[in-house]
Amino acid sequence: MLNSSSWYDYSDSVVYNADIVSIAVITVSILGFPIIFSVATWLSTQSKIPFPEEATTEEMLRYLKDPSERLLRYFTEDKTVGKFLISSMIYLFALLLSLINYCIYIFFNNAKFLIFTLLICSLFLVLIASGILFCTLIIMLIKGLKVDKKDVAEVVKRMEWLLRDNNHKPK
Amino acid sequence: MEIEALEGNIDVFVEPISGLLNKGENFIDLSTSLYPAFYNKKELKDAINACVKKVTKIRILLDKNANINTLKKEVSWIFDLHDKNPKKIEIAKAVNDVEHWILVDEKYFRIEAKHKHVDEEVPALKNLIISKPPQIIAKAFIRQFNYWWDLAQKG
Numbered sequence: 001m002l003n004s005s006s007w008y009d010y011s012d013s014v015v016y017n018a019d020i021v022s023i024a025v026i027t028v029s030i031l032g033f034p035i036i037f038s039v040a041t042w043l044s045t046q047s048k049i050p051f052p053e054e055a056t057t058e059e060m061l062r063y064l065k066d067p068s069e070r071l072l073r074y075f076t077e078d079k080t081v082g083k084f085l086i087s088s089m090i091y092l093f094a095l096l097l098s099l100i101n102y103c104i105y106i107f108f109n110n111a112k113f114l115i116f117t118l119l120i121c122s123l124f125l126v127l128i129a130s131g132i133l134f135c136t137l138i139i140m141l142i143k144g145l146k147v148d149k150k151d152v153a154e155v156v157k158r159m160e161w162l163l164r165d166n167n168h169k170p171k
Numbered sequence: 172m173e174i175e176a177l178e179g180n181i182d183v184f185v186e187p188i189s190g191l192l193n194k195g196e197n198f199i200d201l202s203t204s205l206y207p208a209f210y211n212k213k214e215l216k217d218a219i220n221a222c223v224k225k226v227t228k229i230r231i232l233l234d235k236n237a238n239i240n241t242l243k244k245e246v247s248w249i250f251d252l253h254d255k256n257p258k259k260i261e262i263a264k265a266v267n268d269v270e271h272w273i274l275v276d277e278k279y280f281r282i283e284a285k286h287k288h289v290d291e292e293v294p295a296l297k298n299l300i301i302s303k304p305p306q307i308i309a310k311a312f313i314r315q316f317n318y319w320w321d322l323a324q325k326g
Binding site: 154 | 297
């Protein structure tokens with residue numbers, strides 16, 4: 001399948017590059033689909049774990065103060081899990097496209113333009129999936145560690161005030 | 172995000188809380204003891220009546236210490252509203268300790284300081300009104316309320 005003498009023989013350089021691209025597309029999508037799909041599934045189960053029965057504002061404060069918990073909450077948001085699932089599906093689609101491409105090569109070995117087009121399409125799919133994944137990770141990290149940090153700190157501060165000395169009678 | 176800290180007797184909370192309810196467009200969740208001296212204020216009545224026309228769902232989660240029969244007499248207008256709009260307004264009684272919150276559209280939240288001793292005659296002294304907090308905070312409040320609601324006695 002990846003023998004440079006037979007795959008994309010427009011010219012020697014194209015043959016070499018096409019094979020490299022094809023190996024890269026197949027490898028990334030073979031690894032990308034199961035890994036990202038498993039991560040998305042795990043995150044989605046994490047988001048469904050309920051709070052402890054007696055969870056209170058104090059409990060909420062405890063986890064808002066914990067950066068790892070806070071980051072986990074961001075990663076378990078429906079939107080994030082959705083983006084992970086979408087990128088895993090795109091990896092799967094790229095893999096299927098590569099397999100179709102291989103079948104076309106086996107049965108219609110002269111359809112070089114189609115084979116080359118499909119290779120480019122699968123490459124773009126892998127790039128799009130990786131782009132979505134990368135952007136999601138960066139956005140989550142920025143949101144969790146920088147953007148919302150100030151707001152979360154403000155809410156924590158105010159909640160501590162709310163919980164402090166609340167046992168006096170109204171004046 | 173904006174946070175307003177309120178402290179005082181119930182009169183201090185009437186305007187901010189009715190204002191909060193007036194912002195509702197989709198849903199309102201309340202965990203409350205329906206303290207009659209507060210919920211019988213004209214501003215609160217008007218705000219809740221306006222909400223019924225605007226939002227698609229109002230869930231009222233009564234404190235586990237609330238006496239429904241007494242409340243049906245003292246804040247009868249809320250139960251009348253429920254009878255007229257049974258699909259829109261749901262009332263349930265909590266089975267575990269709940270805090271008194273108001274959640275409006277995943278955007279506006281009223282958090283009341285927990286009473287250290289359960290005494291229905293003592294009004295809340297401290298409240299936070301949080302507008303448009305980060306999503307993780309909004310989701311945490313909603314998730315907690317849903318947890319209380321799922322356990323509560325309905326009907």
